[in-house]
Amino acid sequence: MVIKTETMRTKIFALILISCMAILLISLACIQVGWHERYRVMSEGNRLRVVSLMAPRGCIFDRNGDGLVKDVLCFNVSVIYSRIKDMDSLADVLSSVLEVPRGEIAADIKKSREQPYSPVCVAADVGIEKAIHLEESGADYPGLLLEVSAKREYIHGNTASNTLGYVGCINRSEFETLKHYGYQINDLVGRDGIEKYYDEYLRGRHGGKQIEVDHRGRKVLTLGFREPSPGKDLYLTIDLELQKFCEELLENKKGAILAMDPEDGAILAMASAPAYDPNIFVSRTRRQEINDLLKNRDYPLLNRAIGGAYPPGSIFKIIVATGALETGVATQETAFNCPGYFTLGRATFHCWRESGHGMLVLKEGIKNSCNVYFFNLGLLLGVDRISAFAKEFGFGACTGIDLPGETPGTVPTRNWKKKRFGENWYKGDTVNYSIGQGYLLCSPLQIVRMMSVFANGGYLVKPYVVEKIGGIPVSSGARIDLNISPGSLEIIRDALRKVVNDPRGTGMKARLDNVVVAGKTGTAQTSKEKNHGWFAGFAPFEKARLAVVVFDEYGGKGGYYAAGTGGRVFQKAEELGLLSGDRDQPAEDRD
Numbered sequence: 001m002v003i004k005t006e007t008m009r010t011k012i013f014a015l016i017l018i019s020c021m022a023i024l025l026i027s028l029a030c031i032q033v034g035w036h037e038r039y040r041v042m043s044e045g046n047r048l049r050v051v052s053l054m055a056p057r058g059c060i061f062d063r064n065g066d067g068l069v070k071d072v073l074c075f076n077v078s079v080i081y082s083r084i085k086d087m088d089s090l091a092d093v094l095s096s097v098l099e100v101p102r103g104e105i106a107a108d109i110k111k112s113r114e115q116p117y118s119p120v121c122v123a124a125d126v127g128i129e130k131a132i133h134l135e136e137s138g139a140d141y142p143g144l145l146l147e148v149s150a151k152r153e154y155i156h157g158n159t160a161s162n163t164l165g166y167v168g169c170i171n172r173s174e175f176e177t178l179k180h181y182g183y184q185i186n187d188l189v190g191r192d193g194i195e196k197y198y199d200e201y202l203r204g205r206h207g208g209k210q211i212e213v214d215h216r217g218r219k220v221l222t223l224g225f226r227e228p229s230p231g232k233d234l235y236l237t238i239d240l241e242l243q244k245f246c247e248e249l250l251e252n253k254k255g256a257i258l259a260m261d262p263e264d265g266a267i268l269a270m271a272s273a274p275a276y277d278p279n280i281f282v283s284r285t286r287r288q289e290i291n292d293l294l295k296n297r298d299y300p301l302l303n304r305a306i307g308g309a310y311p312p313g314s315i316f317k318i319i320v321a322t323g324a325l326e327t328g329v330a331t332q333e334t335a336f337n338c339p340g341y342f343t344l345g346r347a348t349f350h351c352w353r354e355s356g357h358g359m360l361v362l363k364e365g366i367k368n369s370c371n372v373y374f375f376n377l378g379l380l381l382g383v384d385r386i387s388a389f390a391k392e393f394g395f396g397a398c399t400g401i402d403l404p405g406e407t408p409g410t411v412p413t414r415n416w417k418k419k420r421f422g423e424n425w426y427k428g429d430t431v432n433y434s435i436g437q438g439y440l441l442c443s444p445l446q447i448v449r450m451m452s453v454f455a456n457g458g459y460l461v462k463p464y465v466v467e468k469i470g471g472i473p474v475s476s477g478a479r480i481d482l483n484i485s486p487g488s489l490e491i492i493r494d495a496l497r498k499v500v501n502d503p504r505g506t507g508m509k510a511r512l513d514n515v516v517v518a519g520k521t522g523t524a525q526t527s528k529e530k531n532h533g534w535f536a537g538f539a540p541f542e543k544a545r546l547a548v549v550v551f552d553e554y555g556g557k558g559g560y561y562a563a564g565t566g567g568r569v570f571q572k573a574e575e576l577g578l579l580s581g582d583r584d585q586p587a588e589d590r591d
Helices: 002-034 036-047 087-098 102-114 128-140 172-181 193-197 240-249 278-282 287-295 313-327 362-367 371-381 383-392 414-421 427-433 444-456 486-501 558-575
Strands: 048-053 067-079 120-123 144-154 167-169 188-190 207-213 219-226 234-236 255-260 267-273 336-338 341-344 347-350 358-360 466-469 518-524 532-539 546-552
Touching: 067 087, 067 128, 087 102, 087 120, 087 128, 102 120, 128 144, 144 278, 167 278, 188 193, 240 255, 240 267, 240 558, 255 444, 255 558, 278 287, 313 362, 313 371, 313 383, 313 444, 313 486, 313 518, 313 532, 336 371, 341 371, 341 427, 347 371, 347 427, 358 362, 362 371, 362 486, 371 383, 371 427, 383 427, 444 486, 444 518, 444 532, 444 546, 486 518, 518 558, 532 558, 546 558
Parallel strands: none
Antiparallel strands: 048 207, 067 120, 067 144, 167 188, 207 219, 234 466, 255 267, 255 546, 336 358, 341 347, 518 532, 532 546
């Protein structure tokens, strides 16, 4: 009986032993065969690492090669969440070294869970001393990664900010769309201005290297390497000195100043006020400044030069005059009397000069900017032809400048008013239309483009701000011949010369002793108490090298600040050699 019991126990023990061995063998088989690939990947992940090498963005220079935007070397602290062993210890050391509240660092580390297998930046631009300290400690903290990258620097702060734009980190939705085009989760992308329009050229192509590490995460061997390819440099048409001068003229104001080559549309200065510092968008410590900027009711992020739409006021009178001459409804001898007011039915429209201008012909009507003269001329021309000529001069459509955010403005017509308001067009609307008021809206860029037609002999040019991409010239685009008769052009040109150079011309504050300036002032009424002031002109009169527009938002009459400012811009351009043949020479060859 005892023997049978021992035999049974032995059999049971053997069965248990055999079962355990079978389970062990089956498990080993599963690991070796079924789960082989999984554990191989995990092993490789511990042994092999891929380090991304960020490509620097291209630099941006002005027309003389002076730097405007560049990338500077910086050190970023990133974490790979899946590799972190002790989150508390990691948060402690980062808080201590970076001198950042522990709670803030811990929150950033936890947020990296959204991308557990990719490096996520938790501290940017930490400085070389802190970077060295963390690099030495990196082996003791798995998941900690120090990345060398480029930080965008806008060298002159606010200068040309609305033209240059700014960059920001790619967001999740953008990444999902653009990841197939080589974008990575921490990439910077252009958000506005040139940075946005030319982002495809400015951004480089990232490189990387595959390295083998030991059990402590230390590099043992480089297995593969791909050199990053930097973005292309851009050379602008902007003249830095003229740009800074224009922005100084707009200090403590709202408005815009544009200076353009009337022959080909090259923008030499584009100032919009108020401006902003694009550097705040690349700094993690200036978030409050970004919030304040976004809430600013003066809208510094709006490029008023191209994105603002305003009534042009009396500057529009030269389009009405051109239309009247070209259609034959008037000649330069056509005369109207200005008693200081104009009566249409039961409505009375006033001239800016209450005592009136008396009897005037066309050139005198332009020189004195007489409202009553153009009330009469506009009614002769009619709304349909006024609208047609406005569109011919580029109003109501984008110019095609190589910048985002351009507004087409508004050119009202009979059908437009009927569709918009459900009302018919009346003669009173035409009266307002004739002096650039009412529903008509345009941008300062459209005004300087229109003025260039009279500077260059009748051609509509396409404005542009980028001269070269990576050393290769960019085509400025074809000019459009408006087929204005030489006689009409000469009449308008001479009238514009009188506006600035004749006694009592409304633009006499723009007159210079050494250069003949031609131009037109404008005062546009608004819904507020103050009016907009305008001045647009070109110089030198005989062979124009520069067209300028000054827009003074809620600044009052155009004959005061706007005209005087326009004259100062021309004077500065003359000093810089931009009104003579010197402008085509390299900066170092100028006197």
